[in-house]
Amino acid sequence: xxxxxxxxxxxxxxxxxxxxxxxxMVNLQAEGELFAFIANYHALTSVxxxxxxxxxxxxxxxxxxxxxxxxxxxxxxxxxxxKEVLELYWILSNFTxxxxxxxxxxxxxxxxxxxxxxxxxxxxxVLMASDILIFDSNIVPVGKDQIQHVEMTRDIAIKFNNAYGxxxxxxxxxxxxxxxxxxxxxxxxxxxxxKNTIEIFSSEKQLKKAVGKIIxxxxxxxxxxxxxxxxxxxxxxxxxxEDEQENLKDRYGSGKEGYGHFKMYLKDVIWKHFEPYRxxxxxxxxxxxxxxxxxxxxxxxxxxxxxxxIEKVREVVGIDY
Ligand code: ADP
Ligand code: TRP
Numbered sequence: 001x002x003x004x005x006x007x008x009x010x011x012x013x014x015x016x017x018x019x020x021x022x023x024x025m026v027n028l029q030a031e032g033e034l035f036a037f038i039a040n041y042h043a044l045t046s047v048x049x050x051x052x053x054x055x056x057x058x059x060x061x062x063x064x065x066x067x068x069x070x071x072x073x074x075x076x077x078x079x080x081x082x083k084e085v086l087e088l089y090w091i092l093s094n095f096t097x098x099x100x101x102x103x104x105x106x107x108x109x110x111x112x113x114x115x116x117x118x119x120x121x122x123x124x125x126v127l128m129a130s131d132i133l134i135f136d137s138n139i140v141p142v143g144k145d146q147i148q149h150v151e152m153t154r155d156i157a158i159k160f161n162n163a164y165g166x167x168x169x170x171x172x173x174x175x176x177x178x179x180x181x182x183x184x185x186x187x188x189x190x191x192x193x194x195k196n197t198i199e200i201f202s203s204e205k206q207l208k209k210a211v212g213k214i215i216x217x218x219x220x221x222x223x224x225x226x227x228x229x230x231x232x233x234x235x236x237x238x239x240x241x242e243d244e245q246e247n248l249k250d251r252y253g254s255g256k257e258g259y260g261h262f263k264m265y266l267k268d269v270i271w272k273h274f275e276p277y278r279x280x281x282x283x284x285x286x287x288x289x290x291x292x293x294x295x296x297x298x299x300x301x302x303x304x305x306x307x308x309x310i311e312k313v314r315e316v317v318g319i320d321y
Contacts, residue, residue, distance in 0.1 A: 001032035004137035004171075006039035006079065006128075009053065009060035010046050014197035015270075016182040016190035018067070019238050020143030024176050026068035028141060034074035035135050035302065036064065041079050041086070041127060045120045046193075061291055063201065066281035071294045079131065081299035084306035088130040089123075091313060095159040096126050096152075105148055113193075129153035134306045136169040144181050145189070147173050164316040179238065185213040187231050198235070201281060204271055211267045221258035232262045239269045 005025055007017060025036055038060045040053060047053045057078055069076055079085065101107065101122055111117045132140055132153050140150045150173035157168040181189050184196030191197070198210045214232050219225050227233040227249050237245055248265075251257055284291050314320040 002035065002136060002138045002169075003028045003032055003141060003174075004035040004037075004132060004135055004139075005141050006037045006042070006131055007060060007064070008039045008043040008046075009056035010043045011056065011192040012197070012199045013060065013063050013201070014190055014192065014199050015235065015238070016143065016184070016197065018200050019176070019179040019182050021141060022064060022067050022069075024141040024174070024179075029068075029070055029073045032139075034069075035137065036069055036074055036076050037082075037131070037298075037302070038064070038078045039131070042124060045118075045124055046115075058288065058291065061295055062281060062284040065284055065291065065294065066277045067200075068277075071298060075298050075301045076294060077298035077302045078295055081295070082134075082302045082306050084303070084310040085127065085130045085134055087310055088134050088313060089127045091317060091319075092129055092133070092156050092160065093123065093126050095156050095163070096123075096129075100152055100155060101125060104152065106145060110193075125149045125152045126156070129156045132171050133157055133168045134309050135302070136305075136309070137171045138169060139174050140171050141174045141176075143179075144175055147175060167312060167316060182238065183231050183234050185210065185231070186215050198270070200274055201278065204267075207271060208267050211263050211270070214263060214266075216259040219259075222255055224255040225252045225259070227252040230259075230262075232259060232266055236262070236266045236269060239273050 003025070005021055007013075007021060013022070025034060028034055038057055040057050043053055043056070047056070061076075061078065064076070065071070104125055107117075107122060107124070110121060115121065128149050129152065132150070133156075140146075140153075142150065150171060154170050154172075157170050161168055161170075184190035184194055185198065186194070186196045188194055188196060199206070202210065211232075214235070216230060216232060217226075230252070233248065233252065236248060240248065248262075251262070311320075
């Protein structure tokens with residue numbers, strides 16, 4: 001079973017990225033062959049500062065490695081090191097109906113929020129399809145917002161296979177139902193673009209500040225509180241086992257503590273959870289050459305697979321002569 005997913009290096013990683021995708025990927029290393037990459041071409045749709053993109057690409061790689069991605073078990077690379085995806089992207093564009101792209105929620109949401117539409121943003125799902133199909137991925141672990149992109153990939157692959165035979169494996173998405181969508185401090189989906197994130201690797205002071213911004217109702221300290229719709233609870237839950245969740249529910253009902261206490265508790269839980277990963281991150285930050293070697297080995301492994309597939313595609317579409 002081949003699992004594949006990518007993450008854009010477009011800013012600091014947050015709890016949504018961690019629970020929605022990275023943790024799933026790290027756990028999947030025990031179940032099958034894992035392919036993970038840093039989607040820097042995709043990031044160009046939202047980043048227009050070259051220095052920032054360079055820095056973020058290395059940082060994202062370091063973060064993923066720190067969170068448990070094991071380069072001995074998995075193939076880990078930077079998207080732009082395997083240029084075959086760009087050739088496939090063009091070929092697949094010819095199997096992508098305009099209507100399919102026009103229906104993309106992610107594109108529609110972004111343009112509705114005032115992001116100016118360009119061709120990169122519009123055709124983004126075709127590049128994503130290329131990422132997935134070039135490696136014959138079976139399963140694509142993603143957060144809920146990316147499901148439609150995987151469905152589009154299936155449509156494109158089926159159309160291509162109908163024309164040229166069984167060239168591509170038809171992939172499936174996988175979403176962790178316990179997570180689905182991690183809420184941000186304002187209760188909306190946690191996202192870099194909404195500026196409502198809690199970052200994974202900030203300082204303790206910054207973490208306290210981010211958690212402090214979580215919006216709650218105004219039930220006074222001495223009254224019992226509802227945990228069901230509370231954003232502090234929803235985020236805390238992601239880190240807690242059943243007993244710990246029950247315990248927190250009791251504290252909500254007791255009327256002895258205020259939201260400030262629950263925020264402090266959440267901050268401590270988050271800080272403790274990422275402690276071992278912070279140590280690993282320090283190591284990689286101090287050994288950038290090791291990180292670059294890992295990425296270069298990963299790119300070689302990924303390229304070898306991509307080259308075989310693109311040869312096959314060229315042959316069937318008649319680009320080779
Ligand atoms: P952002 O919305 O901050 O730009 P990305 O689009 O780069 O995040 O998402 C990277 C990965 O993390 C994707 O698989 C996405 O589905 C997942 N993800 C991002 N935010 C969340 C969230 N709030 N809840 C669950 N998964 C998320
Ligand atoms: N679009 C994904 C995101 O923003 C990143 C991505 C690019 C990806 N190519 C992919 C995810 C292929 C899964 C498979 O999160």
